[in-house]
Amino acid sequence: MKNTADRLQGFTMQQTMFQHRVDYESPSGTISNQTVDFNAYKETGILKVVNCLVQNGPYKSDNRHSVFLKTTNLDGQTQYQTVYEGDNLYGRKLYNGGGQWHKYTNTPI
Numbered sequence: 001m002k003n004t005a006d007r008l009q010g011f012t013m014q015q016t017m018f019q020h021r022v023d024y025e026s027p028s029g030t031i032s033n034q035t036v037d038f039n040a041y042k043e044t045g046i047l048k049v050v051n052c053l054v055q056n057g058p059y060k061s062d063n064r065h066s067v068f069l070k071t072t073n074l075d076g077q078t079q080y081q082t083v084y085e086g087d088n089l090y091g092r093k094l095y096n097g098g099g100q101w102h103k104y105t106n107t108p109i
Helices: 002-021
Strands: 029-032 035-037 045-055 064-073 079-084 090-094 100-105
Touching: none
Parallel strands: 029 045, 035 045
Antiparallel strands: 045 064, 064 079, 079 090, 090 100
């Protein structure tokens, strides 16, 4: 009986950790007023970036941004990153540290 209770507790902890990592209300991390290199984030999770200069992001200028960076780690070498910034949505496949950003339009269909 104890073994089953231990397994249930372990499963519950894993579920809680999983939900925490992919929930925009409680992101896995928050960074404010710094310079952030998006190439450095390769683990599955959501990062809240507030008023930061972004390196290796989808932007052509060095302005400050407040965004969510969602990263999904596929196999350790390949990650999918999505940037949510208001009405703007960007995404890329990051492979071995590099990848082309794409802007997705918010055109109604």
